[in-house]
Amino acid sequence: MSIPTQAAPTRAAVLLPWEHGGRNGPREAEARLAEAIGLTASIGLVIAHDEIVQIRAHRPATLFGEGQVRRIGESIAEAEIGVAVVDSTLSPVQQRNLERAWKCKVIDRTGLILDIFGERARTAEGVLQVELAHLAYQRSRLVRSWTHLERQRGGFGFLGGPGETQIEADRRLITDRIARLRRELDEVRRTRALHRAARNRVPYPVVALVGYTNAGKSTLFNALTGATVHAQDQLFATLDPTMRLIVLPSGRQAILSDTVGFISDLPTELVAAFRATLEEVAAADIILHVRDCAHPDSAAQRADVVSVLDGMARSGMIDEGWSSRCIEVMNKIDLLDPAARDLPGASAIAVSALSGENLDTLRATIDARLAGAMQVATYWLAPADGAGLAWLYRHGEVISRADGEDAIAIEVRLRPEDRARFERDHEAALHAPVP
Structure with missing residues (x-):
């Protein structure tokens, strides 16, 4: 009897359009490309080609220049690549044109992050949030000229009026599903509000962990609480919020909340869809901003997290003075040379969640901050x-x-x-x- 062979993993190309001094801001191209490679590899794709593509201007039809599209297409064909990941935002037209030119599936940064979230969500709430974000993204993609979307269909029942095109029917079905998902998420928010009200009746202060993805939040969460939350050296290893009770040096008890990691250029669909999850940050008495101090792009990652929190404040999700409740935690000092562990910043606390170094100082700081209030x-x-x-x-x-x-x-x-x-x-x- 023959043993069935597993299908070979899909080969992928990771392409970073880089306009030096442009909209990418202070993030260095190499660090941004490394992050895109990590995101792509995290869903099981094999990276067969990666490249920083210098562009002078964004072309409306293909993003890249004509010669670049042709050259990249040759590399994709030679490496037998099935998926091209473009670490930028592509319009539906650009995505369609690149797929035709390169004869492979093309996804942009938003689509990649949505795929990762769809694979990692575990709770019913997380699944709802991811599906809502996916549908909002897909609805904007229904301009692609696939044959079955161009056909017209006659009207019957309530599946579409006379002459309704398939694309119109698909868009209507997606809109209906989005409306249902939003109603279900509203119910989730009401349930979470009831849970918070129950905690307020037997009140404990809430300490929320926030930070860039893979900064070590879940490892720190486990170290402080003794929990066994999934922690892995992987982007977006945690998507669903988790809460545990912790006991501080004074004997005071608090609730520690682990939240989804942030990332640069977080898709707007996800910011809206994960509002229920981020409400835990809004309710927190203390926000622990966990940073990976050993990462070469740590400063830019900090700016990305602060930008998201400032955006939440502008939209009314959290109060404008959130920074006064924030303690900066410089994690992963075990990866630094001993001489480099004296980190700048009077308010920052350098710790290693993995080795436990300085965690007592962090607990005492949390305790003192709560006592001060x-x-x-x-x-x-x-x-x-x-x-x-x-x-x-x-x-x-x-x-x-x-x-x-x-x-x-x-x-x-x-x-x-x-x-x-x-x-x-x-x-x-x-x-x-x-x-």
């Missing part, structure tokens, strides 16, 4: 009020306690919302007993 109050509780006493120990940091015959005097540090809640429910505890 707390208020000190003194209450007098009846000795029989064990529930009130337990509540203060559970939600606050007890500074001092004096047990008397008539009352227990307790000085405690509380979050403002916890203080307001306790004083609303225990008005008698606000006044010292009359001797």
Whole structure:
């Protein structure tokens, strides 16, 4: 009996259109190409050709110049390449023309990232978000002149009116599906809002991890919480948000939230689709911006993350003063020479999530930042009020306690919302007993 052979992996070309000093900004071409290669390889494609293509101007029909299109096509044919990844945004016309010229599938940066997200999403929410982003992207691509999209069809039932073209029917079906997905995601947001309200009833401060993809957020999450969240040296290894309880040095508890990684030129479809996920950042008391300090493009990656957060602030997703809640964490110092580990920036904390170096300092910094936002109050509780006493120990940091015959005097540090809640429910505890 013959053993079936597996199909050979698809060979891919990665092409970076590079207009020096243009819209690509401060990012160096080599670092950008390396990132595109990593993204392409992460979905199982074999990189058979990669190239930085210098362009003077963006051609409306093909992006590249005529001679460049011909030369690249020859390289693609010689290397037997099945997919060409262009690390830029292609219009539907450019994509169609390049596919005709190169006789292979062509995808742009947005399509590549959407494919990765579609492969990695695990939760029902993540799947919904990715499908919504895919459909929004596909709807803009329905101008491609494939034969079956040019045919007209007669009207029957409610599948289309007389003379409706296939492209019109496809666009209508996609629009209907997008509307359904948005309704389902609205339900997800309401559910998440209920979960946040439940956490507020037994409130813990929230600490959210944000950062460029592959900065080591999930490894840091596991190191701080003892969890076993999937962490891999891979772009977009984490797509679905995860939350765990952590205990800080003072005994104070907090919720740590791991979120999806950011990336330069994040597709607008994904920014909108992942709004429900990013709401965890909006609700955070502290934002930990995790950076890969060993990456040669670390400064540009930081600028990309800040740009996304600023965009969220402008759209009202998070408050304008988000940076005041941010702690910068320089991760992966184990990859640096010992002499290079004294990193600049008074507010930055250099750690290694892998080796555990300086994680105690990070925990203490989080603890101190949360304590700085707390208020000190003194209450007098009846000795029989064990529930009130337990509540203060559970939600606050007890500074001092004096047990008397008539009352227990307790000085405690509380979050403002916890203080307001306790004083609303225990008005008698606000006044010292009359001797």
